[in-house]
Amino acid sequence: MTYCVGLCLDEGLVLLSDTRTNAGVDHISTFSKMCVTEVHDDRVLVILSAGNLAISQAVIAFARSGVEVDGSVQSLGSVPDMFAAAQLLGAAVRKVHGLDGKALGEHNVSFDVSLLLGGQIKGDGTRLFQIYAAGNFIEATADTPFFQIGEHKYGKPILDRVVRHDTDLKAGVKLVLVSMDSTLRSNLTVGLPIDLLVYRRDSLRIDLRRRITEDDPYFRSIAERWSAALRDAYRALPDME
């Protein structure tokens, strides 16, 4: 399983993914689910992926090397804007489906992949997309400024309650870490280390990129303080008569 979350805020993007993959509970590995394309002053494209690892790796390989979209070959390095980047990923998903879908079906493996694409290309805005297994996609807006893929339910309540488009980046980082911490505690197939990336709108370069391991003092302090704060918060609630 996987948990990835992306916030598209007025100040920029906050993206977080875990690194655990499992093919059965006795076959657990660490793979980054965050793929970054950065060309200073031109583009920052970040892809988070969930689902079948063979599919998502193939999708990203094709998106990097080039896929035909609407009659011309495009790649992450060449797409002119974010919408075209989302189309490129959709086309790559469909290409992999064309190549592998039938064989997977014969083995009763569903074509399970979902992607988040966040970033900015010079001349375009800072945007966040979610791409489905059918290759179609949606874009985050001020009304719904976050997307989650993979094991999303445990970490959703805190985001539902708090995230707004005008949440600042520092608060966004805290919120995605709390959301991840809740997921890590409730589902063993989501695991540390986790990859965090912060992109400040219009900077056209990555603001912060950090791999957070089990002994990361900041993440530990967030997790411990959050647990303590929740315990205090429920104790402070009034008792029923």
Next chain:
Amino acid sequence: MTYCVGLCLDEGLVLLSDTRTNAGVDHISTFSKMCVTEVHDDRVLVILSAGNLAISQAVIAFARSGVEVDGSVQSLGSVPDMFAAAQLLGAAVRKVHGLDGKALGEHNVSFDVSLLLGGQIKGDGTRLFQIYAAGNFIEATADTPFFQIGEHKYGKPILDRVVRHDTDLKAGVKLVLVSMDSTLRSNLTVGLPIDLLVYRRDSLRIDLRRRITEDDPYFRSIAERWSAALRDAYRALPDME
């Protein structure tokens, strides 16, 4: 969808269920998912149910009227102890599967039912069981003092962090209400009103039973204060350097 949760604490039981059923998003109804059998000074048996409503209603009807278990006919009013009550529910589930399973399968409807059974029968302890669609069951222990059925993920993190067997009943009530509130906010197919029941160990009568509606001032105050406390808690977390 449904969300039901049961805590088996040193002081007794806290049980909570929502009332929403849906057959498609345009066919939403209110049905209590809490079935109570109370004979003062003899037994209190509370069943919470999730899954296909036709199945769970049939299971409860058979458990009330009598099902053959191990060669003798038993009912909720006659079973001698809690283990036998769980066996009775398992036998009722298997009976309904025998009657309806094939026809449901022909309509591609899965045999989806899960139950929580909490209570006490004179001479036995206060116990909580979870019964599966196959009719088998597990019992809560001091290590794992709560069970959830239905849409359980949104409301699980707070329980994972806080509930212990020595949590007191008043705190247990607050925790299940917070857990339900998180679920209500994140999944529209779980809905108010909700049914709360508190049973104090060895009392052999219900301590508190309450239907909580949208304008219940206590639940509203819990929901509002919890939201405010979470916002305060994340604001109080330290920023990343």
